[in-house]
Amino acid sequence: MSPRALAVDPGRLAQWCLEHLGSPPAGEIFTSGYLSAVIGLRLADGREVVVKVRPDSPRIAACVEVQRRMSQAGYPCPQPLTGAVPLGCDVATAEAYVPGGATLPSSDHAATAFADAFAWLIRLAPRPAEVSTLDPAPSWAAWNHGGDGLWPCPEGRDVNLNEVAGAEWIDDAGRRARDRLRAGESEAVIGHCDWLAGNLRWSGDELLVVHDWDSMTADSEAVLVGFASALYSTVSADELATVEDTERFLAAYCHARGREFSAGELEQSWAAGVWTRAYDAKYQHTVGQPITSLSESEARDRLRRAGAGSRRP
The missing domain is CATH 3.30.200.20 (Phosphorylase Kinase; domain 1)
Known part of the structure; x- marks a missing residue:
């Protein structure tokens, strides 16, 4: 739907x-x-x-x-x-119109290619004060929205994710990730919050074009990198990053920016990835689609890396 x-x-x-x-x-x-x-x-x-x-x-x-x-x-x-x-x-x-290009770079270099392209974008983007408002953030990036409840309202759908029961593990993952994100504050930068393989095209391992510039938002660098590291793909545009793919992306991004994230920033990145994929999973559950954006076991694994824990061992 x-x-x-x-x-x-x-x-x-x-x-x-x-x-x-x-x-x-x-x-x-x-x-x-x-x-x-x-x-x-x-x-x-x-x-x-x-x-x-x-x-x-x-x-x-x-x-x-x-x-x-x-x-x-x-x-x-x-x-x-x-x-x-x-x-x-x-x-x-x-x-x-910019036609052509492959959906993915070579699988051996996907993490580095996607991370380098994202670091380049962050480096060149204007500061938030230099443009008019980018609010409200797209729903899948609006972890700190001002509305009631855990989940923001989806674009284009008259549904309230907060009123839908079931899949409690998704709500738990989203809440824990949000609470971890709220525990850290950093200067906002501008970046792309929908770093899906479908929005990029490649010529070999070289970036040809990035699409979907409606997905620009302002947030901390660690949060934006966390979204990207959880949403990109390595072997198929239909398969989001595994935990290991996210680890490789974060390492490659820090290498590209020329300095490491602090332990707290890394936790923020992991939490951001959990939140955006939990949001998508909640939406899928709400509209009766198969839940493909996040599994319960992967949520626990990612939350541990975010320093957000889980109720289950």
Whole structure:
């Protein structure tokens, strides 16, 4: 059960392209999307672009600004062609189309490749004070949300994860991870909170492009690295990092940044990984999907590394 995809009127989209890109569409390359409608277009002037349409939010303008700065700094991301511009009741942005690339680098170098790419992103990203608000964080990264209950509201779904009983081990893992995250405070940086293999493309072991710049958020470096180290893949885009994969990513990231995390920062990273995967597991349980994002035994293993323990031995 996925959120209902946005329906985009072709005539309205054509007029938007003419007004904001200077040329109407001549053909469609692809359509996709989960929380947004993502449409690849070939314009009448020959350019190939991607238009993304989603419900309006103040954070979208900041995400586009981060993407623009990263593109100007030489980071491999699609060049933004517009700001966040209304399209009907929603908001749309356009970027250059970057086709091709493999979903994964070679398995022998996956941890280093993903970690190096993330360290490069963190190093080049603007400071949070340099852009407008990136709040609220996407739900899978909103461990410190201001709402009631343990879990934030999922985007695109009228469900309350806090009202759904069952799979108590997921709630326990999420609560313990959140409490460990709240025990540490560090300066916020900007990073990508959805470092899934599906959002990156590779040319061999070289990074070709990073997509999904709506997933920018501000949090401590250790937390953002923790999300990435738990979400990336090494052998298949459908399989999230194992505990050993996360260990390799964290070691490679610290090597790339040129200094080690403290023991407390490492625990924060492990806790962040537990929280984001527990959130996804809770969502899967709530909507009746198989729970694939986290297992009970893996949650216990990761929580031990986070210094958050578990009720069970």
